Amino acid sequence: MVVQGVNLSRGGDRLSDLCKVAIVGSGPAGLSAAARAAALGMSHVLLEKTDHLSDTIFKYQKGKHVMATPSNLVLRSDFDFDAGKRETILGIWDDQAAGQNVNVKYNAEVAKVEGEKGNFTIELKNGETVRAEAIVLAIGTQGNPNMLRCPGAEHPMIQYQLDDPGEYFDEHITVVGSGDAGIENALGLAADDAQRNTVTILNRRDSFARAKAANVALLEEAEQEGRISVRRETNPAEVKDGELVLDTRDGQETIRCDRIIARTGSQPPRGFVEAMGIEFTSEERSAFPKLTPAFETTKPGIHVIGALAGYPLIKHCMNQGYDVIEFLNGNEDLKPADEPILKEKFAVLPGNHDVEHWLDIFGSNVQILEELSPLQLRELMLDSTVHAYNSGDVIFARNEPGSSMFAIAQGNVAVEVNPDDASVTVPIEQGSIFGEVGLISGRRRGATIRADGPVVAIELSRTAALKLIATSPGAARAVNRIAVERQLLQMFGSGLTAQDIAPLVEASEVMEIKAGQKIIEEGADDKDVFIIRRGSMIVEKNIGGRPVFLSYLPAGSYVGEMAVIDGSARTATVKAAIKAEVIRLPGEEFMRLLDAKPRIREKALADMAGRRELNAFIESRKGEFDGAVDMYSETAAFLVDQGLGEATDVLLIDEKLCIGCDNCEKACADAHEGLSRLDREAGKSYAHLHVPTSCRHCEHPHCMADCPPNAIKRGPDGEVFIDETCIGCGNCQRNCPYGVIRMDAKPPKKPSLLSWLFFGSGPGPGEASYSWRKENGDPEQPKQAIKCDMCSGIEGGPACVRACPTGAAIRVSPDKFLTFTKITEDVE
Amino acid sequence: MASKAQNKFQQDEQRRNADHVSFLKHRNWRWLKVAAILTVILSLGYALIDQEPRPNGGSWYGYTLGTIGLLLIVWLSLLGIRKRRPTPGSWSLKNWTSAHVWLGLSLTVIGTLHTGFQIGWNVHTLAYVLMLLVIVTGIYGIWAYATLPAGLSSNRKEMTRSDMIEALTAIDRQLESAAQPLDRQQSDLVIAALGQNVFYGGALGRLTGSYPGCATNRALKNMPMGRSGEEAEDRVTNLLTRRADQLGQIRRHLRIRALLEVWLFIHIPATIALLAALLAHVISVFYYW
Ligand SMILES: Cc1cc2nc3c(=O)[nH]c(=O)nc-3n(C[C@H](O)[C@H](O)[C@H](O)COP(=O)(O)OP(=O)(O)OC[C@H]3O[C@@H](n4cnc5c(N)ncnc54)[C@H](O)[C@@H]3O)c2cc1C
């Protein structure tokens, strides 16, 4: 069988023959696979949907600087790849594809796969078929644009992308879709009157709710001026030659149409992949196909590599392309390209063992890693760190920030449960985990942990841990149970053992709460207690018919115990400030625990007294200072709206003090390579309190969600920062709901302050103008994501705050600021 | 290591517990207290110490006052540098400004005592007058800082400077096409309004907020009041009104910014002149000694 494959010619005319491997998708992963197959003389075909190679990279903006991270990973591919311009890289690949006899079939979109290992039939969209013994899927994660859902949806005048709006003249063009992409296309087509296009945009609904406000404003302006015809509550009904039939509110209507641009979103490729019989690790949106070490899926004979397999970096993709073909060719000794990296990582561990040895130990000793395949384990280790500790070493200390999770591969650790007495400890044993509270709540470490005897531990970065939880249901369950148990222990301080709370843990339930959803309603007489384990809550009380803000509860706090202890009805309403997760403890179980442990009851009573006082205080103030209480409530609501509910450190400006000197911005720029990470004027205000556009250092940063090189991290002081491995893809900028990330190239160094003062050389303090940067800068400097790093490493802390001459700018944490005194106190 | 991290954490927590407190009452009026104590001690000294032959800059006490005053002035001037060097060291500009204002005010007393109330037409008095000029402008400065910012913020309505300019450009684009059907005279006025620089009016206009030559207002006056029934005219009137409103917001913004800054155009040059005069003053004193 193998011999037959090798001997088959690579000619396109023999495609109907059975080839050894069909590679689907010509991105870096697929290309590299095809190149390896060509080099081995393996009969192959590379099927590409478009008429060019590597569509994802092809679609990067012109001139984008493509980065080759991680830098310590060796490239193992028959194709070259190094950091450089998009055009250069694509050019090299085009040349190499031709030079190395890679057999590419363009315009060959795979629609369906049938058959079994050894004899697959691949059906293309244009009706052709290709037969192969094995398939390598390297289709990336872009997916397919949604087609119009009406007769004629296949009409050639429909296109799904608009590269250059300037190339169309004298046409009647209809844009379908009311998102930003559609609006931007319509505006682009109508921008220049000289093109004489008649542009229409269709919106299924009557408002453009999904688009950015700025785009909607521009569209409405264009509509008023008659440059674009905007049709609301209108759907395409049928596409005909030169015509488009519309379904409008008042019936059907036909308009002239030479070109349709459909921008109605895209379908992720998951459905297409699952249809082949390939299973994914879970239902989560972030899940990937289940794979063996040789990248084989649950459907024998089909392999998945590249971004679709969960490896979004170009280098990883290319290495996998090489590896998968080597495996298919029977090379079983091939060590993954990451071997040297792991070797280096594991060098700190005692005993001079090889990588295999440690992977074995990790896989068999650590409970949460049991379900992982060797490939998954390797990948996990790439995003993790391993440590060897001596007895007594501090692994982490109470109140340190940290969102990583530790697993004990060998040895035991001791948890100092009492902050005042380091000798009171609770053990955690080999195979278990710790540090999961930081991972789940995004809060600081709750206790100091020491090695008790020699310890080998794995530290899983937040990203690695989340990926693990998403891919291994067993790990998810284990982490959850341990987390609930520990959170309970931590909440009640010392004096409780895991046995004491076992029934409570058993009965507890983790619940997802949507922003704004209530977990406790004033006046109700349920008795459950809730631990907020992620996100935050606000407590409100109805006074005089209006909800009055009482207090803010960050993750880690608990509510609802008052009702259990004194049997009263709920005295206030508790609702989620942002999407949250709570642990519900049934009232009866909680009661039983309190009865058995009087010390715990005392602590609960003490906490209760504090809250009672606050309620009484606000209520008493209500009569006298109606205005102040309202102001407080409204300002608090405004701040929560501005993302304080998930912030850890946020810049607030009192506009009664701010003289608009922008010294804060200048200081930020001068402290950070010449670019400001805050925009003082932008952002919302309420009652002279202004939340400028500047990072909130979220507990669970949205910006981290899909950063291909994992360049966004949480630093030692709790700051969320982006390191130099950023590849400039812009994902974080899109994911941050507060718009605080900007993409820019590092500017050149400025002349010194004194030479500016005395000789006027250079642009002076603060961020240099765009034109100065452009003129003096290095045009090759790549654009990277930049954001506030809380001035970590700078003596004295945040430069923006220190540079404000009047005291207008402060950086605070929400749980400290959202109090009656802080918010209502007037400045002078 | 752990304890260093712990210290930093406590520092950060303290900062995160901050509140909005004006520079004037920074740290519970610390610098007002320091300045007051300094002034009282030096005045008491002036009253109690027997100065021979009479109190002036030449007595030993006069030299003491002069030295303190000189050092203070040099230090006060350094604020200009401090303000522009954000990174090195752990300091807060608010703390500096607070000290600057209160210690600067104490100079009225220290400087005056140093003169021994001997005023004349000479370089010594020049330095004294310049110092008072700097102080008086400084007093205007704190009045401005204390009263104007709230207006700046209410006027802004969450718009940034570039938002305001963009809003104006958007109106202008619409005006341009809307004015096509108007008659010659009216459209000339609209064109003139569009042609006028947004920042027209110069420094005086900015400070007073009065723009008698505003072409937008002129064009607006020439449009029929109320509904004319002519659709094109109504559209233009409406757009011109919006343009005038938008310009109004921009101009109020510029005015408050100007009022917040104008005094620095005296405060800083006068400081430089003062330093020069002080140099002359010191040299002449030692030269004629
Ligand atoms: C803006 C941006 C910037 C980035 N910058 C960098 C960077 O600087 N450095 C870096 O390392 N990574 C970067 N990345 C990530 C990287 O580009 C991708 O992760 C990588 O291209 C994925 O490679 P792939 O081979 O798995 O899939 P892709 O490159 O997505 O290729 C998939 C190919 O399959 C084709 N295809 C899809 N479906 C079918 C089908 N049914 N039949 C046939 N063909 C099909 C597509 O047309 C496409 O050509 C960036 C990503 C983006 C979006």
Ligand code: HEM
């Ligand atoms: C002889 C005494 C003084 C000298 C030499 C002096 C000098 C200076 C200098 C050089 C600056 C920096 C300006 C800049 O670069 O932007 C400054 C700023 C300032 N001064 Fe003075 N000053 C004096 C007294 C005062 C007094 C008495 C007051 C107030 C009552 C005052 C209030 C201010 C204020 C508010 C600022 C602005 C701070 C800022 O915006 O950063 N000064 N002064």
Ligand code: SF4
């Ligand atoms: S960049 Fe945005 S998402 Fe990320 S931490 Fe800052 S505010 Fe949160």
Ligand code: SF4
């Ligand atoms: S904390 Fe530092 S990095 Fe962040 S906005 Fe302020 S000055 Fe810039």
Ligand code: SF4
């Ligand atoms: S430094 Fe302070 S006063 Fe100046 S613009 Fe920033 S917040 Fe306002």
